[in-house]
Amino acid sequence: MSVTVFFIDQTQHKVTYQAEKGDKLLDVIHKAGLPVEGTCDGALTCATCHVIIDVDNFSQLEAASDVEEDMLDLAFDVAPTSRLACQVYLPDCEHFTVYFPQDF
Numbered sequence: 001m002s003v004t005v006f007f008i009d010q011t012q013h014k015v016t017y018q019a020e021k022g023d024k025l026l027d028v029i030h031k032a033g034l035p036v037e038g039t040c041d042g043a044l045t046c047a048t049c050h051v052i053i054d055v056d057n058f059s060q061l062e063a064a065s066d067v068e069e070d071m072l073d074l075a076f077d078v079a080p081t082s083r084l085a086c087q088v089y090l091p092d093c094e095h096f097t098v099y100f101p102q103d104f
């Protein structure tokens with residue numbers, strides 16, 4: 001199933017990208033050409049893939065693991081709906097909105 005992903009930065013600049021249910025969010029971000037590093041490639045040792053998820057979409061996700069929560073403690077500008085993009089898989093939804101804690 002197709003999921004329309006909206007990426008929005010701090011200046012409200014918006015990028016739209018078409019992805020699929022089950023896609024890893026960090027892969028979608030990289031395919032969209034957006035500047036989120038993901039330095040450790042999902043090994044949960046860097047927190048450079050920190051993003052903030054729309055509150056409705058956040059509730060559709062599997063809960064973060066304890067290790068992810070520990071890494072989020074090291075990220076900047078963390079919000080109640082923060083996640084590490086390398087640990088997020090797109091749920092069954094039409095739209096999924098991701099806020100970046102930095103500008104594109």
Ligand code: FES
Pocket residue numbers: 037038039040041042043044045046047048049071084085086087
């Ligand atoms: S890519 Fe390093 S924690 Fe997500």
